Amino acid sequence: MQSDATTIIALRGWHPAIARAEAKAMFADSDIARTDSRRLLTATGESDWENAKLMSGCECVLVNGGISKWTSLENLLQQIKSEKVEDMAVECWRHEGKIPVATKDIERQVGGLFHDKGSTFNLENPKRRFGIVLDNSAGYVAWGWMIGQGPGKHGWSAMRANKRPFFRPVSLEPRLARAAVNIAAGVSEGYVVDPMCGTGGILIESALTGRPTLGIDFDPVMVEGCQQNIDWAEVNAEVKRGDATRFELPKNLAAVVVDPPYGRNSPSDERLIEDMLTNILAQDVDSKLVAILPVESGGENLDEEISTNIKLPGYRIDAAFGIPVHKSLGRVMIIASASTQD
Numbered sequence: 001m002q003s004d005a006t007t008i009i010a011l012r013g014w015h016p017a018i019a020r021a022e023a024k025a026m027f028a029d030s031d032i033a034r035t036d037s038r039r040l041l042t043a044t045g046e047s048d049w050e051n052a053k054l055m056s057g058c059e060c061v062l063v064n065g066g067i068s069k070w071t072s073l074e075n076l077l078q079q080i081k082s083e084k085v086e087d088m089a090v091e092c093w094r095h096e097g098k099i100p101v102a103t104k105d106i107e108r109q110v111g112g113l114f115h116d117k118g119s120t121f122n123l124e125n126p127k128r129r130f131g132i133v134l135d136n137s138a139g140y141v142a143w144g145w146m147i148g149q150g151p152g153k154h155g156w157s158a159m160r161a162n163k164r165p166f167f168r169p170v171s172l173e174p175r176l177a178r179a180a181v182n183i184a185a186g187v188s189e190g191y192v193v194d195p196m197c198g199t200g201g202i203l204i205e206s207a208l209t210g211r212p213t214l215g216i217d218f219d220p221v222m223v224e225g226c227q228q229n230i231d232w233a234e235v236n237a238e239v240k241r242g243d244a245t246r247f248e249l250p251k252n253l254a255a256v257v258v259d260p261p262y263g264r265n266s267p268s269d270e271r272l273i274e275d276m277l278t279n280i281l282a283q284d285v286d287s288k289l290v291a292i293l294p295v296e297s298g299g300e301n302l303d304e305e306i307s308t309n310i311k312l313p314g315y316r317i318d319a320a321f322g323i324p325v326h327k328s329l330g331r332v333m334i335i336a337s338a339s340t341q342d
Contacts, residue, residue, distance in 0.1 A: 007049070008062040008142040010133050011039040013095065014175065015302050018321050018333065019057025022179045025186035026051040026058075036138035038303060039095050040067065048187070052148030054209045055182055056175035059151050062131055065144020070099050070134065073106060076141055082113035089126035090114070093151045097136035106132055110143075161201055165232050166225030171199050172259050172292065176323065176333075178205040183335060184255035184290040185211060191253050195244040195276055196260050200226035200237070207235035211254065215239040216247045245275035249283045256280055259292040274313050281314045285338040289315060295322075297330040312336050 009032070011019040016038050024032050027047035034041060049061040066079055090111045092103040110132060111121065131146040161171035172180075181202060185192050192206040197215030203226065206213040215237065217223050223241045230237050240247075260273055280289070291312065299306055300322035308320040315336040323331040
């Protein structure tokens with residue numbers, strides 16, 4: 001791979017396979033390609049790179065930079081095109097093990113390149129950040145101007161389900177709920193609907209991205225608790241009591257995202273999901289569906305899509321991803337579209 005100016009998407013490490021799907025949905029106007037590195041993608045064509053700030057699986061996008069095999073610091077310095085920039089900072093971090101060079105040395109010497117061009121630096125509140133990521137999964141280095149938060153957890157722990165006033169143990173992890181919403185809705189406008197919204201985790205993450213959001217639940221206790229969580233998160237989302245098999249969808253629907261309640265995976269649970277899907281398809285066949293379902297543990301793969309025998313009546317399975325929960329339980333995230341077959 002050459003170091004020609006390009007756009008690089010740096011992914012977080014918690015589930016690279018889901019993060020890739022999220023990137024393809026959120027940067028839909030670009031051609032996203034994998035590299036040999038687990039967590040580095042390249043993008044051809046212009047998208048709204050500010051979407052990186054809304055994503056759970058993306059550290060940042062590196063624009064007007066490059067990517068190449070790591071050989072030496074000297075070689076990296078030769079490839080970086082420096083310029084005069086006001087109030088900038090240089091940030092270097094690692095993926096996947098250790099390439100034998102100190103990140104502080106890289107920051108100092110790359111900063112020197114820009115200093116020589118007359119740049120000024122602001123380490124506390126820079127207007128622009130130049131990022132360098134060392135990814136030892138395939139021995140790559142990537143660089144460019146950062147759009148997005150960069151490495152770090154950035155507050156996900158503060159939003160965990162057990163921090164909310166209304167909690168149930170099966171509640172989705174916020175970063176998983178955020179990824180599901182982004183994969184389903186992408187850059188489409190319109191409502192995100194959760195027809196079995198439970199404690200409201202999907203609603204919160206959808207509303208935090210600025211999307212119009214509606215949740216439905218049959219249980220009045222869950223509706224009341226969900227509203228408590230929405231108020232706690234201080235987001236704009238609507239929750240109503242209703243029947244998932246009969247509720248009326250908004251006219252401007254972008255996506256349906258659902259994590260159905262489950263316990264014994266009984267035939268009645270399966271029938272409820274089938275009736276819910278029938279209701280959705282009777283009103284809308286264009287929107288994307290993301291469903292997160294319980295499975296036996298052991299089928300997870302953080303790096304690649306998985307195969308699944310799960311059938312969703314009326315839908316075509318576009319992709320499936322295994323998600324570890326604990327030794328006796330896993331989840332599968334299914335991305336689906338309405339089937340064109342009878």
